[in-house]
Amino acid sequence: MKLERLISIIYKLLNHEVLSAAMLAEEFQVSQRTIYRDIDVICAAGFPVVSYQGMKGGYGMMDGYKMDKSLLGTYDVNALITVLRSLSTVFEDGRTQGTIERLQTIGPEHLTQSLSVDLDTLRTEPDALRHIRTAITGRIVIRFDYIDTMNERTARAIEPLRLHYKYRNWYIYGYCRTRQAYREFRLSRLMNLLLTGETFSPHPEVPEEATSSDKVWHDQLEDVVIRVGPEALAEALDQFQQMDKQFHEDGSMTMRIPVYQPLTARWLWAILLSFGSGAEVLEPLPLRAIIREQLQNALKPYEEV
Missing domain, CATH: 2.30.30 (SH3 type barrels.)
Structure with a gap:
């Protein structure tokens, strides 16, 4: 525990100009006297810790002192920090924040935010x-x-x-x-x-999620062909961007979407219905009948309106 605290203090001093003993003591849940002893140990290990006096005093690393940056390149560090920040936000993980601080010590002097990752949590229960x-x-x-x-x-x-x-x-x-x-x-x-x-103890054999059944799954894919009107192009591309598509002179688009058992794929029905009148199922014909039935059922609660 003490070694882990010492390492964390070193990285914090590398990432901040001045940190007071009180701040460090509060973060690591130890006394200020313990922090003073930790600083002495860090200095004895060869790290150039500087003490600053006054109301805003505390400890910091000597100007110009940086750790070796040869381990990772700037691009690697930036990408790792971005992803870890997202994970830290989602899981409220203090250990991840500590890793970010360590990476920042070998990153560029002025980190340019060129990448952002948002791991959506709105579809899950709080916490x-x-x-x-x-x-x-x-x-x-x-x-x-x-x-x-x-x-x-x-x-x-x-x-x-x-x-x-x-x-x-x-x-x-x-x-x-x-x-x-x-x-x-x-x-x-x-x-x-x-x-x-x-x-619990892990089972002796944990099956791989990708098994030979994947081949069976792929062999049963069936093409669903839809024609998308100009008013629903953005929605269709949001859902099926990588699918085979053909644009037409009138501004519409035809998409060919391979789907496993489309006649029972309720997730697909929901997406197609969300397009409203902006999309029409062309193939397979039984799926057209299913979408029609779904639309009729959706109207039933509003028959009295």
């Missing part, structure tokens, strides 16, 4: 990400209620292994005790999260 990360680190079983793709609500107990951020959503992957298998859950559908306090 869910931090609690789940705590459970993963401590190997703690978690319980929650879950709404699956068929809109069925079930109570789940899982042994969490890792968090994913993909497709603009957060996911938790782990061993589901309810289903006796490894599963992935979208955090936006998760409610009433509880850390049980029960710890």
Whole structure:
């Protein structure tokens, strides 16, 4: 613990002009006398710590002293700091902030913010990400209620292994005790999260998420062809930018989207319906019928208006 504190103090002094003993003592939850002893140890180790007197006095590193920057290039440091800042904000992780401070000591004198990363957390319960990360680190079983793709609500107990951020959503992957298998859950559908306090040991074999079943999945893809009007181009590109597309003289666009079992892909129906009259399904024909039925059902609550 003392060694970790000493290293943290060194990096803080490298990143700030002056830090008072009181500030350091409060941050590390030790007495000022302990900080004085730590500073003596740091000086004895060869670091040029300077003491400043007065009301705004404290400790700092000698002007011009910097750590070796040969480990990482400027581009690497900037990218790492940007990503870590996003993670630090999401998880409110003090350790991540400490890593940022260490990286800043080998970064450029004046860091130019050329990259920004926003890890959206609006689709999750408040504090869910931090609690789940705590459970993963401590190997703690978690319980929650879950709404699956068929809109069925079930109570789940899982042994969490890792968090994913993909497709603009957060996911938790782990061993589901309810289903006796490894599963992935979208955090936006998760409610009433509880850390049980029960710890678990990892199973002997953790299956890879990408297995031979991926080939079967890809073999069952079917093309969905839609025609998008000029008024819905931006929305369609937001959803299917990488899909095959063809623009027409009237300003419209045709998109070809490979989808696994589109006749049961409710997520696809929701996206297509969100385009309103701005998009029309051309193929497959059964999907046209499904979208028509969905539109008719959506109108039923408003028949009396």
